[in-house]
Amino acid sequence: MTLTLMIQGTTSDAGKSVTVAGLCRVFKRRGLRVAPFKPQNMALNSAVTIEGGEIGRAQAVQAQACGLAPHTDMNPVLLKPNSDTGAQVIIHGKALSNMEAQDYHAYKKRAMSAVLESHKRLCEQYEVVVVEGAGSPAEINLRANDIANMGFAEAVDCPVVIVADIDRGGVFAHLVGTLDLLSATEQARVKGFIINRFRGDISLLQSGLDWLEERTAKKVLGVVPYIHDLHLEAEDAIDSRQQLEEKVIKVVVPVLTRISNHTDFDVLRLHPQVDLCFIGKGESIPPCDLIIIPGSKSTRRDLDYLRSNNWDADINKHLRYGGKVLGICGGFQMLGKAIHDPQGIEGDAGSSQGLGFLEMETTIGSDKTLRQVNGQLNTSKAKISGYEIHAGISSGPALDKPFANLGSHSDGCLSDDGQIIGSYLHGLFDESETRNELLAWAGIAHVEALDYAAIIESNIDRLADCFEQHLNIAELLKP
Structure with missing residues (x-):
């Protein structure tokens, strides 16, 4: 029994x-x-x-x-x-x-x-x-x-x-x-x-x-x-406990209304060299080294929300001053020229103008991609792993310079100036090799080791x- x-x-x-x-x-x-x-x-x-x-x-x-x-x-x-x-x-x-x-x-x-x-x-x-x-x-x-x-x-x-x-x-x-x-x-x-x-x-x-x-x-x-x-990774609530120690870089994540898989950033909050900051409605994005636009269950609505908080202007200013931007899943889609949802999968049917940082467009469809993946970063061959949860398919010249090679397919892109990365992968920072590469890209000269799996255990x-x-x-x- x-x-x-x-x-x-x-x-x-x-x-x-x-x-x-x-x-x-x-x-x-x-x-x-x-x-x-x-x-x-x-x-x-x-x-x-x-x-x-x-x-x-x-x-x-x-x-x-x-x-x-x-x-x-x-x-x-x-x-x-x-x-x-x-x-x-x-x-x-x-x-x-x-x-x-x-x-x-x-x-x-x-x-x-x-x-x-x-x-x-x-x-x-x-x-x-x-x-x-x-x-x-x-x-x-x-x-x-x-x-x-x-x-x-x-x-x-x-x-x-x-x-x-x-x-x-x-x-x-x-x-x-x-x-x-x-x-x-x-x-x-x-x-x-x-x-x-x-x-x-x-x-x-x-x-x-x-x-x-x-x-x-x-x-x-x-x-x-x-x-x-x-x-322990949270079911829903965002862990915003204040970090008091002095850090090497500051990472800012704007909290969207339908933010998904914010556990992507748990490992950054635990990293001894990273000051991770979530910002909410009515707050401006402060000076930082890296802005991460997270995933969203309602990408077009959250793109409107991002603009309503003037975060698009903050991101533009951040890039002009040489800062880095990472878009994950829905955040990656927002970085393109347009997002189309002809069937109304994530809300009202229609199209939205993207932030325009990447030469690509995304169409939301009824087929949902769900898979665990492994591969290598295209720039350094560092090991990458994660999982995909998305309904959109992106296309355009920006994808000619992919972020990662996952064997059966490529993922994301790296902008020509090296300031912007887009990826469909959740769990990007869990794999130590990829995390170290991304933190070095964001501005840490010597990245300290962190065994995230051991911390969870x-x-x-x-x-x-x-x-x-x-x-x-x-x-x-x-x-």
Whole structure:
């Protein structure tokens, strides 16, 4: 019998993704065959699996914690928002269509079939499946046909643990209120609570824990201390923790409204020589060495947004003063002469004038490119790897000087003056050889080594060590 254990949260960002990752590593250490699962994910950070499917980035990290390659069954339904009311719906790794919220609500019963199929396949292969919920199970307006939280738990009859973030304040109200808003059968399957990100003397919390257990008749399965400088790739939120050390170069990333895969820049934030700065609405791009235009789920709308903030003028000024610009995926498309979306794949059908820095145009089509790639930089033969997630095809003279050779095809371009690079590859900076080349291009004379893969592994282990000490693992493993 496979144990399915579901981790739900009182709010978004309560710590569900991190809790699942940590528990996956704990269970793996104990010799259990364990896999992560998230029935429905809404995020613009995604990963490409070996078989060419698209899943949430958090599930790829959780798979790493299990010692597994990511698979589409780990996240059968992925929603990628492309407006305030609509999203691209991805089922078993492949884009189905764009749907407005009301249409998707009606589609949920069919989506549940995909969820249960994937869960069944995982249960046939693994001893433990650790499930991550979405948002909060107490969102009353989303309860009907729910597939992400208690709707799934009820369908597969699994126990649930509820996580709350005490660092936000109001943790007892969050937990008691969430439990009270559940139905009687849903309350019965809640085996206990985890309180996350606690700072201070645990003895001062004890009276509250005693009250909580008496009030709810549920166990507190552990209080997880605040883990300083923990780094795991985020499901959605941008990590904008301030960097205080003096750096060699400054890199600026303008945050677009539908920025996708901002985890591309996590490694830069950790690099000892890089001052990475995200800027938002109403802010000007400050003097810097490198501007990176990130990917976007709605490229033409975000191009308009970029212009509305006057960032196009900032980029022009930056280039006049000899600065470097890197465009990734949608950001690469923006650097060209025009972007065409005749079928309205990413929004309203039509065309937009690009920033005009590269002699190329892009046409958005219904076929989505999803693949992991490996190759070499054309300038230095340095090793490059990454993954492609895009619906556009670019063409034009600028591509005659490609950025990389990926074997079956070339990628991106390097401008004639050497100031601009465009690439479709996400994860560009993860590979050390490419990262070193790009940082040298941006202005670092002697690039320090950084083992990003080792940093991720170390942080997963830190998390698991903490859970071993502060959580009741034996209770969590009970059916």
